[in-house]
Every structure is written in C-alpha cells, then in structure tokens.
Amino acid sequence: MADNTLGFYDTADLREAARRRLPKGLFEFMDRGNDDEVAMRDNVAVMQSIKLNPRVLSNVENRSQEIMLLGKKQQMPVIVAPTGSAGLAWYEGEIAIARAARAQGVPFTLALGSMTRLERVAAEAGGNLWFQFYMWPDRAQSHRVIARAKDAGFEALVFTVDTPVAPGREYNLRNGMTIPFKFTTHNTLDVLTHPRWLTEVWLRYMLTTGTPRYQNFPEETQTKITALPMGRSSNFCSNITWDDVRELRKLWPHKLIIKGIQHPQDAVLAADCGADAVVISNHGGRVLDAAPAPIVTLPKVVDAVGKRITVIVDSGFRRGADVIKALALGANAVMLGRAPLHGVAAAGEAGAARALQIYRDEIDRVMGLIGCTAIDQLTREYVDMSYVHGRSAT
Numbered sequence: 001m002a003d004n005t006l007g008f009y010d011t012a013d014l015r016e017a018a019r020r021r022l023p024k025g026l027f028e029f030m031d032r033g034n035d036d037e038v039a040m041r042d043n044v045a046v047m048q049s050i051k052l053n054p055r056v057l058s059n060v061e062n063r064s065q066e067i068m069l070l071g072k073k074q075q076m077p078v079i080v081a082p083t084g085s086a087g088l089a090w091y092e093g094e095i096a097i098a099r100a101a102r103a104q105g106v107p108f109t110l111a112l113g114s115m116t117r118l119e120r121v122a123a124e125a126g127g128n129l130w131f132q133f134y135m136w137p138d139r140a141q142s143h144r145v146i147a148r149a150k151d152a153g154f155e156a157l158v159f160t161v162d163t164p165v166a167p168g169r170e171y172n173l174r175n176g177m178t179i180p181f182k183f184t185t186h187n188t189l190d191v192l193t194h195p196r197w198l199t200e201v202w203l204r205y206m207l208t209t210g211t212p213r214y215q216n217f218p219e220e221t222q223t224k225i226t227a228l229p230m231g232r233s234s235n236f237c238s239n240i241t242w243d244d245v246r247e248l249r250k251l252w253p254h255k256l257i258i259k260g261i262q263h264p265q266d267a268v269l270a271a272d273c274g275a276d277a278v279v280i281s282n283h284g285g286r287v288l289d290a291a292p293a294p295i296v297t298l299p300k301v302v303d304a305v306g307k308r309i310t311v312i313v314d315s316g317f318r319r320g321a322d323v324i325k326a327l328a329l330g331a332n333a334v335m336l337g338r339a340p341l342h343g344v345a346a347a348g349e350a351g352a353a354r355a356l357q358i359y360r361d362e363i364d365r366v367m368g369l370i371g372c373t374a375i376d377q378l379t380r381e382y383v384d385m386s387y388v389h390g391r392s393a394t
Helices: 011-021 024-031 038-049 093-104 118-124 139-152 170-175 185-192 195-208 219-224 242-251 264-272 294-305 320-328 338-370 386-393
Strands: 067-069 072-074 078-080 108-110 129-133 156-160 255-261 277-280 310-313 333-336
Touching (some): 011 338, 024 170, 038 294, 038 386, 078 093, 078 108, 093 108, 118 139, 129 139, 129 255, 139 242, 156 242, 170 185, 185 195, 242 255, 255 264, 264 277, 277 294, 294 310, 294 320
Parallel strands (some): 078 333, 108 129, 156 255, 277 310, 310 333
Antiparallel strands (some): 067 072
C-alpha cells in the first residue's frame, strides 16, 4: 500500500520540516506573532482548554464533512487563509497551495501581498478562489486591483480590516527580512546555510522573473520601494471606515467578506453594510498582541449576527478537533493559515495537500469519537467551556 503521508503525521511535523528548510528570517516571518507573542500563545492555549462532550452508541459508520458555504458545496468545513509569504516559501507557492485546495474541494484565498500575479493563479490553479486585500490610502489603486480580481474570476473578496497601522514584529528587523530582498551580512549567512531554498526558490526566481516582489501591488509601488521590512512594506491605510465597506459592496458583485472582526457590534455593522460574511480573527496573533482568542469571541458574534450572515473564524487551529470546536460553537467554517503554508514550504503542492488531508482525517476521526455523522449535527451541547472560564479566573 502506497504511503502518501510524505512522512508528515500532524501539522507539527509540517512546521518542523518548514523550519529546517527555510532561512531563519523567512521562517520567523511566517511563523511568529507580534510583540511578546501573547496572543499567538493564547490562541492555542485557550483552544486546548475547550473540551468536547462525546455521545456514544450513535452509529457513526457513515460520516460526511460536506458543507454549504456561501451558496457552494465544499468537501471540508475549512478555507485556506491568505498568507503572503507562500511565494517565498516555495517557488510560486500560491499556485501550489491553490491547486492543493482545489483537489481537496475547499476555497483558496490569495493574499494581496503574494509574489505571483492573481491572473496567473486563476489561470493555472483554478478552483474556488477568493482574493484578500488591504485598502491603500489611494482608494483608486485598491479599486483597480479589485477590478483585476473580478475580471480574473475570483468568487469572493476578503477585506482585511484589523491592520490600519503596521505591527511591530521586531524579529523581521533583527533578521533583515525585506521585500524586495536586500542582502546583508546577517541574512546572507542565513540564506547560504539553507542551500535547498537558495537553489529551488531564490535562484529559480532570479532566472525567471527576477527579484520576488509583490506582484499584485500597483506597478508604481513595486518599483519605487527599494526595500522595506516584511510586514511593514504595505502602504497601510489608517483612515479606513465603514464607508469603505459600503463602497466595496457597490463595486464588488460577488461575495464580500470582512476579515479581522473581534467585536460582536462590528459584525453587526458588517451585516448592515451588506457583507456576506465575517471572519473572526486576531490575525494569528500577528497584529494586536492584547487581542482575545477568536474562539472565545466566536459565540458572541454568532449570537449577534449568525442568522444574518456567514460566520468564519481563524487563528490557533492546529488540530481537526479545534475545527470541530469552532463548528459546534456556531462557526460556518474555519480558515487555516499556517499549516498549509508550512506544508508548501516543506514539500510544495504535495505538502499543502498533506496539510489539508491531516485536517480531513482528524475531523473525520473526532466526528466519530463524539458521535456525529454530519457537520450540521454539531451544536454547543458538544462543547464544554468551563475550563476556559476557570483559566480566565486564575
């Protein structure tokens, strides 16, 4: 029997393989949080504090993970989240992850800060494609990129709203990680000690398209910036308001998703502005380090808007059991960021596919162990939050 595990048995295996293969500076940009990384640790710790209440003797022989999400059937209750460094983790890694997502029957979200043009991802990967973006101070620039995504056939627009100013992420400064890449003594040694990445990613770009850049940024912003720290190289827009959402609703004819919601009232405002969905997210702990874990905010948002719009959640989902917890608390689906990114860094398209397969296997196993055969059977009765409340009180 063929072994299709690639030697990766859980998402921690993928992370370790990515850590070994990538230069330290690049891996830390992908993997770490912000400031003291409290939010990133809390995302996982709080998730682990939530327990599941199994039911037994339920006949779980035939189990299905199929869901309807935003009017489309998909094979798993997950979405691949936007991760701008995919194209640095693997040569044209965005295309590799998108193909893996298509094969697994789930949506793929292309990040604005990708190294591959959105038109190429649409043409060469296909599938259910979503496009994520930040608003620039020059709204016309953002609207032109959105028009490109519409013309290329992207089915949903994901507006990330939790980063009006640049986060700190001091490790990027220490590691000398910039886009476009600028060699220093420190990061040159880092790159030279990772020859596989140097030859298979960096040199391949240099022989084909040249120095990796943010290919979906306006041309003028690609060329005028010499080198800025990763995570600070976008032209952040500190004056975004709900009026921008209303304008997007007029411009975008397909599904509109607001990502970075952390307060129930903001979810209500998103619904009022015509959004089709919200993503409850603290950006994987990479922006506000004092932000709560989204899994705790999730039930409050579901209670506020769950009957009006679709509710998605991300940040801290390392296991299939974590996905089950979110679905039982009322989420319609879960976004996965780091694991598919680690997967593509470890083994390209096959590694990204393996990441999704790990979640598929774990979700299926947990469904059987708690007595469920379909996602719509999951309710709050399966979840015990008392450990979380006890943790908060200590």
